[in-house]
Amino acid sequence: MTLQEVKEILNAQVIFVPRDLQVEVKMACGCDLMSDVLAFTKEDSLLLTGLTNLQVVRTAEMANVKALVFVRGKEPDRETIALAMEKKIPVMLTDLPMYEACGRLYNRGLPGCSEAEEGSCLVNGR
Amino acid sequence: MGGEQCYQETFQISGGDFTNAGEVSSKVKKILQELGVANKVIRRATIATYEAEMNIVWYARQGTLTLSVTPEKLHIKVIDEGEGIADIELAMKEGYSTASPEIREMGFGAGMGLPNIKKNSDEFHIQSVVGQGTVLDIYILR
Numbered sequence: 374m375t376l377q378e379v380k381e382i383l384n385a386q387v388i389f390v391p392r393d394l395q396v397e398v399k400m401a402c403g404c405d406l407m408s409d410v411l412a413f414t415k416e417d418s419l420l421l422t423g424l425t426n427l428q429v430v431r432t433a434e435m436a437n438v439k440a441l442v443f444v445r446g447k448e449p450d451r452e453t454i455a456l457a458m459e460k461k462i463p464v465m466l467t468d469l470p471m472y473e474a475c476g477r478l479y480n481r482g483l484p485g486c487s488e489a490e491e492g493s494c495l496v497n498g499r
Numbered sequence: 500m501g502g503e504q505c506y507q508e509t510f511q512i513s514g515g516d517f518t519n520a521g522e523v524s525s526k527v528k529k530i531l532q533e534l535g536v537a538n539k540v541i542r543r544a545t546i547a548t549y550e551a552e553m554n555i556v557w558y559a560r561q562g563t564l565t566l567s568v569t570p571e572k573l574h575i576k577v578i579d580e581g582e583g584i585a586d587i588e589l590a591m592k593e594g595y596s597t598a599s600p601e602i603r604e605m606g607f608g609a610g611m612g613l614p615n616i617k618k619n620s621d622e623f624h625i626q627s628v629v630g631q632g633t634v635l636d637i638y639i640l641r
Contacts, residue, residue, distance in 0.1 A: 410606075424606045427518070431525070434521075437542050
């Protein structure tokens with residue numbers, strides 16, 4: 374699923390995108406616990422979270438998360454956006470709550486990290 | 500675990516410095532990318548490094564992280580000056596945590612840190628002296 378599709382499905386606002394919205398995500402993870410993101414997500418995931426601090430971007434950087442969606446309309450502060458820009462990690466914002474945002478994407482065929490095969494996370498030259 | 504060394508660097512980490520927390524791991528990731536280490540290995544190394552770095556920021560006064568890279572493996576040695584860990588077996592258990600509410604607000608403190616470091620290592624050693632500090636040795640094969 375492309376980020377353009379994610380944007381449309383979640384009626385999301387793009388806060389930052391390094392290139393264009395044609396970047397593809399293979400799976401998604403909805404999580405407010407960064408410890409669990411580090412432990413359970415796979416590469417090239419989309420992360421949906423209600424947490425908006427700097428450590429979300431750091432976690433995304435370390436876990437090779439492809440893009441971030443902040444749910445529940447929670448806007449990240451300038452520092453967080455600046456770090457995402459520095460690390461070239463796309464950031465979007467949706468007013469939807471976590472459950473509904475995840476549900477809409479899942480319904481449209483974006484699998485969860487436990488379902489997507491490990492191999493599928495390592496495509497696109499990564 | 501010997502072998503010809505091709506890179507080594509030591510980084511300082513300050514306890515309580517939340518703004519720069521993660522900077523060292525970010526540098527480690529960049530170095531490994533420049534050294535041409537495989538992405539899958541880099542991901543394991545940076546996740547382990549980041550968890551270890553955050554542990555120093557939250558729990559210790561200060562510490563160092565030394566990255567050594569050989570053609571065969573990565574060795575990440577993390578030494579901190581802090582309270583130490585009284586019961587290592589308990590600290591290694593998933594879900595066990597002594598994190599403060601402040602740490603939990605940042606999205607951490609779920610008791611996954613040390614188990615996750617071990618999970619991302621091919622060989623992992625931990626030593627700790629209460630009142631002095633903790634030493635981690637993380638080995639990841641390339």
